[in-house]
Amino acid sequence: MNSVLESTATDCHAASVPDYTPVDELRALQLHRLQTVVTRAWRQVKLFRSRMDERGLTPDDVRSLDDIRRLPFTKKIDLRDTYPFGLFASPMKDVVRLHASSGTTGKPIVVAYTQEDIDVWTSVLVRCFAGCGLHRGDIMQIAYGYGLFTGGLGAHYGAEGLGATVVPTSGGNADRQIMLMKDFGVTAMCCTPTYFLHLIDRAAELGVDMKELPIRAGVFGAEPWTESIRRHIELKSHIEAFDIYGLSEIIGPGVGCECRRHDGLHIIEDHFYPEIIDPETGEPLPEGSEGELVLTTLSKQAMPMIRYRTRDITRILPGRCECGRTLRRIDRIGRRSDDMLIIRGVNVFPSQVESALLEIEGTLPNYQIVLTRTQGLDQMEVLVEVTPQMFNDKIGALQDLHHRLQGALDHVLGIRVGVSLVEANSLERSEGKAKRVIDRRAS
Amino acid sequence: MKIQQISVFAENRPGRIAAPARLLAQEGIDIRSLYLADTAQYGILRLIVSEWERAAALLEAHGLVAKVTEVLAVEVPNRPGGLADVLGALDGTGINIEYMYAFPCLRGEAAILIFRFADVDAAITRLQTAGINLLASDELLKK
Numbered sequence: 201m202n203s204v205l206e207s208t209a210t211d212c213h214a215a216s217v218p219d220y221t222p223v224d225e226l227r228a229l230q231l232h233r234l235q236t237v238v239t240r241a242w243r244q245v246k247l248f249r250s251r252m253d254e255r256g257l258t259p260d261d262v263r264s265l266d267d268i269r270r271l272p273f274t275k276k277i278d279l280r281d282t283y284p285f286g287l288f289a290s291p292m293k294d295v296v297r298l299h300a301s302s303g304t305t306g307k308p309i310v311v312a313y314t315q316e317d318i319d320v321w322t323s324v325l326v327r328c329f330a331g332c333g334l335h336r337g338d339i340m341q342i343a344y345g346y347g348l349f350t351g352g353l354g355a356h357y358g359a360e361g362l363g364a365t366v367v368p369t370s371g372g373n374a375d376r377q378i379m380l381m382k383d384f385g386v387t388a389m390c391c392t393p394t395y396f397l398h399l400i401d402r403a404a405e406l407g408v409d410m411k412e413l414p415i416r417a418g419v420f421g422a423e424p425w426t427e428s429i430r431r432h433i434e435l436k437s438h439i440e441a442f443d444i445y446g447l448s449e450i451i452g453p454g455v456g457c458e459c460r461r462h463d464g465l466h467i468i469e470d471h472f473y474p475e476i477i478d479p480e481t482g483e484p485l486p487e488g489s490e491g492e493l494v495l496t497t498l499s500k501q502a503m504p505m506i507r508y509r510t511r512d513i514t515r516i517l518p519g520r521c522e523c524g525r526t527l528r529r530i531d532r533i534g535r536r537s538d539d540m541l542i543i544r545g546v547n548v549f550p551s552q553v554e555s556a557l558l559e560i561e562g563t564l565p566n567y568q569i570v571l572t573r574t575q576g577l578d579q580m581e582v583l584v585e586v587t588p589q590m591f592n593d594k595i596g597a598l599q600d601l602h603h604r605l606q607g608a609l610d611h612v613l614g615i616r617v618g619v620s621l622v623e624a625n626s627l628e629r630s631e632g633k634a635k636r637v638i639d640r641r642a643s
Numbered sequence: 644m645k646i647q648q649i650s651v652f653a654e655n656r657p658g659r660i661a662a663p664a665r666l667l668a669q670e671g672i673d674i675r676s677l678y679l680a681d682t683a684q685y686g687i688l689r690l691i692v693s694e695w696e697r698a699a700a701l702l703e704a705h706g707l708v709a710k711v712t713e714v715l716a717v718e719v720p721n722r723p724g725g726l727a728d729v730l731g732a733l734d735g736t737g738i739n740i741e742y743m744y745a746f747p748c749l750r751g752e753a754a755i756l757i758f759r760f761a762d763v764d765a766a767i768t769r770l771q772t773a774g775i776n777l778l779a780s781d782e783l784l785k786k
Contacts, residue, residue, distance in 0.1 A: 586652045586685075586708050593650035593687060593712045593759070594741055595680045602684075621685050623654050625706040 211460050211523065213330035213362060215323050218470045219525040226526055227265060230473055233498035235262050238271065241504045244289035247282060248272070248506060268475065268496065269484050273507045276309065279449065284310040290502040300348040301448040301547060311350070311448050312502035318357070320499055321451050324468045325358020328457035331466065331525070332419055332442045334388050336363030339414075341384075343377055343391035343399075344422065344545070346370040350452030351422050351545065355390040358454060364388070371395065374402040385414045392545040393420040393429055393441070397576025400436045410437035419444050421453050422545035423578075424533045443532055449508055450495050456530060464517040464529030471499050474530065475507070476516055479537040490515040492537050493530065511538045541571065541637065543578045546615045550636050553582055556608040560601075561590055568627045573641040581618035582609060585627055644767050644777045645713040647695040648757070651688040652708045655681055660688060666705055672698050675784055676757065678744040691746070691757070693784055713763050716746060716783045718753045718776035725754070732773035738766050746783070755783070 212219065221229065239259040241248040251272035252258065261267060279287060288295065296315050300308035313321065334340065340359040344351030352370055359366045367384055369377055371391070377399055380386065389396060396418055403410050418433065421444035433441045445465050446453035455472050456465040467474045472495050476485045479492040493510045497503075513536060517529040541548045550569060557567060566585040571578060584605060592598060598621065606619045628635050653659040660679070667674060673693040680687045692698045695711065702709040719725045733740070739761040746755035755778065760766035770777060 588703075588708050588710065591650075591652050591708045591710055593648075593689070593710050595682060595687060598652075598685065598687070599682065621652075621654075623652060623659070624708045626654070 211331055211333045213326055213335065215326040215361070216330050219327055219331070219466070219527055221470065221526055223526050226469060229470055230498060231262075231265050233470070234265065234268060234473060234496065235259060237496070237498055237500065237504045238262050238506060240289055240501075241506055245287055245504070247278060247287065248274075265473075268473065268507065271507050273482065273494070273509050274505050275509050276449070276511075279309045279311075280307060283307050285312070287503055288312050289500075289504050290314050295502050297353075299350045299353075299448055299452065301350070308348070309449065311452075314501040316499075316501050317451070317503075320471060321354060321454060322357040322361040324451070324454040324471055325354060326361040327468060328444055328454050329358055329362045329364070329388075329419065331457055331459040331523070332388075332417055333440070333460050334359075334362060334364060334417060334419075338362075338364040338387045338417075339367060339384055340364045340388045340390060341367040341369055341377070341381060341386045343369050343371055343389060343395060344453075349545075350446070350448045354446070354452035354454060355419070359390070374399055375406065378403045378406060378408055381413055381415060382408060387414050388417040388419065389415060389439075390419045390444075392422045393418075393425040393433065394423065394544060394573070394576050394578050396420060396433060396437075396441075397429065400433065401575045410439075413437075415439050417442065419457070421445060423542040424535065426534070427532075445530070445533065447510060447512075449505055450497055450510075451500070455495065459521060459523040459525060461521055461523050463521060464531055466521065466525050466527040466529050469527045471497065473498055474516060474528065476514070479509075479511075479513070488515060488518050490531075493533075511536045511540065513537055539637070541569070541580075541639075543571070543580045543615060543617075546613070548580065548613055548615070552612050553609065556612040557584065557605065559608050559612075560604050561587075565590065566624075566627055568635065569637045571637070571639045571641050578641060579618065580615075581620060583620050583622045583627060585624050586621050587624060644715060644771075644779060645763060646691060646716050646757070646778075646780050646783060648712045648714045648759075649690045649692060649695055649699050649702070650710045650712055651690065651702060653679075653686050653688050655683065655685050659686075662705075663688060663690070663702055663707060666701055666707075667692060667698055670697065670701055672701070675748075676746050678757075680742065689744070691783070712759060714757050714759045715763065715766060715770070716778040717756045717758055717770065718750060718778060719756050721749070721752050721754050726756070729756070729770070729775055732770055732775055733766070736765070736769050738762060738769055750778070750782075 242259050294314050295312045297313040299311050342355045346352030417440045419442045430441045442458045444457040446455040456467040458465050475494040476491040485491040493512045493514050495508050497505045512533045514530045514533050565587050568583045570581045651663050676691040678689045699709050741759040743758045
């Protein structure tokens with residue numbers, strides 16, 4: 201193992217050792233951990249137990265990794281239905297952290313961590329960052345939101361675990377972000393790719409040439425992004441841009457990350473077991489096929505996720521990466537199999553917009569969500585058709601309606617979006633059905 | 644005494660006033676007064692027309708959101724202090740004016756103001772008691 205570490209000394213850390221586990225050893229470890237986590241969930245989580253019972257299964261039926269396909273799926277709706285703590289497998293006294301992300305209705309999705317889970321989370325991020333060529337001595341600015349969102353604190357502990365100097369700016373205030381990048385000599389940035397695009401543009405307006413700054417790497421995630429965005433970022437800022445993947449339900453950022461080969465994202469397989477299924481039938485697909493990514497947490501204590509349906513569409517790349525890691529890789533995520541939108545890193549469902557509109561008027565007006573990108577930042581506007589019930593002949597009453605809609609949307613979505621009142625029957629419909637989402641971000 | 648005014652919701656973009664105007668023209672309905680209250684994003688078109696029931700049905704049939712509101716047409720002497728006298732009659736009564744605007748035609752020497760009150764019946768009683776002339780619909784629409 202030492203020889204491997206020495207030969208690739210620029211892209212690993214002491215914590216990276218499991219990245220190079222021989223494949224048969226890795227599979228044996230995965231099976232052992234799978235059996236352990238299934239047993240734990242079966243003992244502690246009522247919903248999982250009852251689903252296993254329905255199928256006549258017990259943890260003893262998991263005799264090989266292939267047997268995972270017999271296990272029931274977990275879906276986002278399960279987290280909602282058991283809100284807030286129904287899927288916990290640890291008593292609250294062992295839970296040291298709660299995070300939450302937006303669900304499909306007003307209630308968030310809650311996730312829990314024991315100290316051991318937090319330590320695993322930190323270690324997987326250390327391995328991700330090390331794979332990006334980051335190490336002690338790097339100055340890492342974390343511009344993901346800190347708080348209930350897993351992005352900020354997750355990346356923070358990972359960067360500290362790596363031994364880097366952490367600048368925890370959280371999101372927002374672009375001018376200050378740029379000032380600190382410059383004054384502190386920041387060498388790496390963690391944020392959403394769209395936010396970094398915004399920083400590039402803002403820096404130019406402020407007369408700061410990002411190409412002249414010490415920053416040399418960016419680890420970007422929390423939303424899908426494309427090769428053309430990567431090329432744009434790298435051209436404008438002369439950094440190396442890495443794609444990092446994760447979701448709160450599994451652990452947060454750090455489920456997978458690109459290495460310096462930039463040929464897919466290595467899944468941290470000793471903790472997160474990947475499968476690719478047909479999103480329609482739920483059947484596993486042959487290796488290399490594109491389908492929905494399903495993840496099982498192999499070591500999670502507080503909240504094990506067995507066969508969690510991510511809704512992200514990708515494939516497992518064939519062959520071994522030239523970097524030497526034995527961890528399998530997935531393609532970059534380009535799209536999802538449900539209607540979830542990702543706006544500035546925040547998950548938004550059209551159904552959330554509906555619940556906010558319903559809350560205000562009691563009936564659902566026709567509406568449309570329009571997504572655009574201004575200066576690299578995602579913008580969301582909700583167009584609401586004014587119905588006779590909503591309409592009032594006084595401007596003040598219409599403005600009041602406008603403010604109430606704005607308030608309800610801000611509250612439910614957790615991000616600021618635009619609201620416009622538009623004339624009845626003015627929104628585009630296709631085949632009689634309203635087109636709910638118009639995405640103009642790509643153009 | 645009450646006048647039926649039609650209010651139409653309109654987005655603040657080119658052509659949005661022309662649509663209702665064209666519809667009414669095609670049906671031979673005369674627009675006697677038009678007042679636009681607007682914000683940066685949208686506006687309310689307030690119309691007094693020759694046949695309000697037909698106009699409202701027509702606009703609605705064409706998918707426009709229209710609302711009929713009761714307003715008062717108040718005759719205001721065309722001299723300094725004319726308006727102040729009318730407003731003075733409301734002082735201390737707690738009768739609230741939601742909005743007001745001028746009707747574009749004079750009636751003899753008098754100007755006509757259109758008022759929308761929060762409590763239209765209370766306003767009628769008060770104004771008539773103060774000797775202020777309120778025009779009925781046929782008087783207002785007479786050419």
